[in-house]
Structures are given as structure tokens and as C-alpha cells.
Amino acid sequence: MPPIRTLHIALWTAYALVVVVHIGSLLVEAETIQRVTQPLFAPLLIAVLISALPRRTRTSTLMLIGLLFAWAGDSLSQFAPEAAQLVSVLCFLGALLAYSAALFPLWNRHRDPLRIALAIPYGGVVIGLFVACADGSGTLLPAVAAYALALAAMAFLAAGGNSLTWTGGTLFLLSSSMLAMSWFLPGASIAYSAVWVMLTYTVGHALLIAGLVKAIPARRWAPACRAGAALVIVES
Template sequence: MPPIRSLHLALWGVYALVLAVHIWALLTGAEMIQRSTQPLFAPLLIAALVTALPRRTRTSTLTLLGLLFAWAGDSLSQLAPENVQLISVLCFLLALVCYATALAPLWNRTRDPMRIALAIPYGGVVIGLFVACADGSGPLLPAVAAYAVALATMAFLSAGGNGLTWTGGTLFLLSSSMLAMNWFLPGAAIAYSSVWVMASYAVGHALLIAGLVRTIPARRWAPACRAGAALVIVEN
């Protein structure tokens, strides 16, 4: 196995390990470990993206930008806990816009009536949550409204990629919905809500990125000689 592919697979293994440690920290109340592991999620996904793709493409560039915004949301919110909601909403809003823009061309290539029908449940979930959480969001209402639209759009477009993007987008929608209930819906009580939020977010994010990587066929570890040989045959 080429070293670059071994490194790529190892990064996914490290990501799974960091997620397991983070969930353990949430269950045991180890706040310092929680705060130190969460900012590692996006950098590990960035490394997995960079080690897989040999050249920059539109999809990889948008995915990288989305991951950078996600890292900002995971990290900057810890530096300013008094503004955690505003920072998280704005950073992940930008991340969702990047992911939706990356997914849009894939949706246009594989339009399917069944996938189009997903707009109804996805939109219904987001609209229902927004209406329920509107009173509790206070001055953040415009940002929350924009985030809700971006979230529903990304989840809808994720169905047009592949099974990984579809599942990842749906888990992302689930995670954000539970987080919105925790933040803006008075009286909402979900057992182990922080665990479910972070587990669905981290797994969904990883599946979404893995699915976007899969849409780009080129890999760093693919033998260059085969591509060259194929080109010579075609030209002859």
C-alpha cells in the first residue's frame, strides 16, 4: 500500500479515536478534554482531504473552505464563551453555504423525483424548529433564520451526491436541530443531549466530507503510469 494511502487511512482512524475520546469526556464531565478534542475534528478532516486529492478542484476548494469555517466555529466559540451562540451560528452558516455550493452541481447531474421529494420533510423539520425556537433566539433571529435556510438547502442537496453525502447531510441536520432545541427552545429536555449533538455532528461531518471526496475520482496514490499509458493508447 502506498505510504500516502496509509497516512490517509490512519487519519480516519485518528479521527475516530478523537471522537471516541470526546464522547467519553462528555459522558464523564471531563471539560478540559472536551475543549481540547473538539477543535481537532476539522483539521483531521482537512488532512484526510489533502492526502486523498492530487490537485485542487472546485469541489475540494469549497470543501476545504467549509472545513475552515467549521474549525472556526469549533474553536473561536471556546475563546469567547459569552458569544458562543453567535460565533457558532455565523461560522457554521458559512460552512453550510460552502458545502451546499459544492453539492449543487452533483444534484444537477443526478436529479431524481424521490430525492426532490426530500425537500418536504427536510424543509418541514427546519421550518417547524425555526418557528418553535424563534422566541428564544432573541437578537439572533436573523442569523438563525439564515442558518435554517442554509441547513435545509445543504441537507436537501446532499441527497444528490451519494450515500455518504446523503447520510452525512441528514445527520448534520439532526445535530443542528437538537442543538437549536437546547439553545433556543425553553423547556426542551433531551437525555444526554450534548452527547447526541456531538456524535451526530462529528459522524455526519465525516460522512459528508468522505462523500464529497468520493465524487472526485483522482487520488494521490493512483499510479501515474497508468494514466500516461491510457493517454498514449487514446492518442494512437
């Protein structure tokens, strides 16, 4: 196995281990470990992306931008707890917009009717959740509305990509929905909500990135001529 592919697998393994440690820290309420592990999610996924793709493309650039926004959402809110909700909403809004732009060409090429039909309820879920949480969002209402629209669009486009992006987008939608309920819906109670939010977020985010990487068949460990030819076909 080429060393770069071994590194790629090792990075996925490291991501999985960090996620497991983070989820465990939520269960035992170890806040210090939570603060240390959460900012590591996006950098590890960035390293996974860089280790797989031999050259920069439009899709990989948008993925990188989305991951940088996600890192900001995971990290900056820790340094501004009084504005944590606003920081998280705005940062992940940027991530969702970048991922939607990356997913659109893939959705446009495939346009699987079944996946598109199954994705229609996503809009209903997001609209219903936004209406329920509107009163509790207060001054964050405009930002929450923009986030809800971006979330629905990303989940819809992800469903029309491949099975990995579809599953990842759905889990991302589920994670954001549970988080919105815990933040803005008075009286909403989900057992171990923080655990479920982070589990669906980390797994969904990883699957979304894996699906987008899969859509670009060129690999660093593949022969240069094959990788280049595949890239021309996909990106043209």
C-alpha cells in the first residue's frame, strides 16, 4: 500500500478516535476534554481531504472553505460564550453555503428522481422546526432563518449526490434540528441531547466529506495518467 494511502487511512482512524473520545467526554461530563477534542474535527477532515486529492479543484476548494467555517464554529464559540449561539449559527451558515455550492454540480449530473422525491420532506422538516423555534430565537431570528434555508438546501442537494452525501446530509440535518430544539424550543427535552447532537454531527460531517471526495475519482496514490484522465471527465 502506498505511504500516502496509509496516511489517509490513519487520518480517518484518528478522526474516529477523536470522535469516540469526545462522545465519551460528553457522557462523563469532562468539559476540558470536550474543549480540546471538538476543535480537532475539522482539521482532521482537512488533512483527510488533502491526503486524498492530488490537485486543487473547484469542489475541493469549496470543501476546504466549508471545513474552515466548521472549524470556526467548533472553536470560536468557546472563546465567546456570551455570543456562542450567534457565532455557531453564522459559521455553520458559511459551511452550509460552501457545501451546497460543492454539491450542486454533483446533484445536477445525477438528478436521481427517487432521491429528489425523498428529499422533499427535508424542506417541510426545516420549515416546521423554524416556525416552532421562531419565538425562542429572539434577536437571532434572521440568522436562524438564513441557516434554516441553507440547511434545507444542503440536505436536498446532498440527497441527489451519492449514498454517502445523502446519509451525511440527513445526519447533519438531524443534528442541527436537535440542537435548534435544545436552544430555541422551550420545554423540549431529549435524553442525552448533547451526545446525540455531536454523534450525528460528527458522523454526518465525515460522510458528507467522504461522499464529496468519492465524487472526485482522482487520488494521490493512483497512477498520474489515470488520475488526470478521471479528473478531466468529472470536472469538465
